[in-house]
Amino acid sequence: MGKKIWLFIVVLLTTFLLAACGGGNSEESSSGDASETTADGATKIVAWAWDPNFNIAALNLASENYNGDTEIELEVIENAQDDIVQKLNTGLSSGTMKGMPNLVLIEDQRAQSFLQSYPDAFYPIGDYFNPEDFADYKLAPTSLEGEQYGLPFDTGATGFFYRTDYLEEAGYTHDDLVDLTWAEFVEIAKDVKEQTGHAMLALDPNDLGILRIMMQTTGTWYTTEDGTINLADNEPLKRALEHYKELMDNDLVKLVSDWSQYLAAFNSGDVASVPAGNWIAPSIEAEESQSGLWAVAPIPRLDMEGAVNASNHGGSSWYVLNIDGKEAAAEFLGNTFGSNVDFYQSLLTDVGAIGTYIPASEGDAYQFENEFFGGQKVIYDISQWMEEIPQVDYGMNTYGIEDIISAELQQYLNGKSLEDMLADAQAQAEAQFK
């Protein structure tokens, strides 16, 4: 008798265990899963994005402005960008599309890695808007094999933001700072240091954004269009590295180790300029006491043939996943980010996001004279520079190659020759990304 009771308990425990294991699956689909129809007949779309003040605010604004045929209810789930990258990678590589969103924001420099790693995971949306309405440089990263997968969102068009007071003290007016080369920038940095004692810019040694900015002024990248690794004979990269070293060697840079220190460097008035993507402007404006002390000039170019005073730094685009509800999601994007000029005006005034939709730049909001920047039409200027940004193919391995370069860069700064450094980096990258 006693044995039977034991047996019964064991069976009972087993059942509980199995029930607990199996139970998870049936329950999780009810919340957060993409694409259902809600009670009032609207199609539900789930979107993943980061930054509530910027990307998510833009999405919500788009949802308010949407006026297409299909009724849509948008649910935005906020995640840090790193988490989105992780969740997409684990989710997509597992082969099931369960739990994936309909809409996702992906940084341009990562886009190719996703598009090529997970064929068929993304839905081509070229039919829902006209890609030619968007800035040229945004199209290469967002398309693959002739199909348009991404709808270009914000621009990373760069500007050379500088402190007018410091630069004046060093003897420079705005006209002296327009259409510079990076070599001239370094000379000016030396003057600024000598006259005012301030470093010209702040840099995080782990973040090589400044090299990418310099390189893209000539339309080159770490890889060529067919994916060949292009480091050893990359003349623009060589020049960029030389400038970088000269800035470092002459103590013209304030070194920081994370983002908040980077922001603090210019908010505290320590550094004289910020050459970066235009999205840095709100952070500069955050320090109200410096109102009127800033201006922005076009980004310096490398002193080479074909280089222009325009470059890109960051920026991302919207992608639709190839799951149920993809047509509704694509229609939503096409109707808002893809064609609505008025929406772009409120995007600018309410969120401060500069899109890459060219027809929008003729609107009123772009003419705004910004008091913080001494009455300069900052947004209009940036939108003009945006159209000149040379198009580059970011390829698949930007971040992988950059880690190799940043390790080699340390040795270069410590005296290794530039040729050796790049040859070593080339060999490493070729071994790693064949």
Place this chain on the structure above:
Amino acid sequence: MSQTARSAGNSNQQRTFMTRLKKNYIGWIFILLSVLGIGLFYFYPMVQAFLLSLRSGMGANLEFVGFDNYVRLFSDPTFITSLTNTFIYLLVQVPVMILLALFFSVLLNDPKLKFRGFFRTAIFLPAVTSLVAYAVIFKYLFGNDGLVNEFLLGMNLISTPLNWLSDPVLAKITIIIAITWRWTGYNMIFYLSALQNVDKSMYEAARIDGASSIQQFFFITIPLLKPIILFTSIVSTIGTLQLFDEVMNITNGGPGNATMSISMYIYNLSFEYTPDFGYAATVSYVIVVLVVILSFLQFRVAGDRD
């Protein structure tokens, strides 16, 4: 004839086996549950990870490449750097931490010490803080305008702020200081509890024989704590090989790859670069192999009692 005999013997054996099974079946069922659980959640993923390590490719396009990934390890400079870094952490940090923990535990074991409970808690407290939270705080402490630099500047020990996080050597030192702070108290608790079991009469006898306290430490305390020292050094070795949170949050592997650990490289291979889960699994297996080898070595060196 012989055939029938054999089959009879067989069925006899079977019968005893069956009766034994029947006798113990409840025990078997209990064991079965945990065996199934361990098999399903430990061994099955391990086998799958090994199979994954034989494949390579971007994201979902994995192809079978045999042992190519393992060959690739030897010509992968980033892997070699991260391996070297991990060993530097291991060789510097584990001994320093073990010695410090021993030192603290002996001090705190002194029955004449006042506020013992307070000091014990204070030294153990870091071990209960969240890895990410303390790593972020260390990042700010060692920042260019951080408290450490302010302090050193204020004491006139240095004239310009040290680049704790952006100098290859100082960044490693920062990481080592951080993990030592976090784990010393944890190890100290093991030694303290072991010291409680040491017979006091031994020290008494030693004192009567005229042994100094240093001699007592080396000839009584250390030999008696040997099994615990072995245990803590193995646990710390495994922990250091899996080092991730601190590096990720304090230096993000930088400057360059100067503080990159193996685990962080695995993370980068899977999520930061274009994902190659096959190769990432291969690198994970390196950690498994290293843990086995190092634990074996430590057992060999310190394990034999005579």
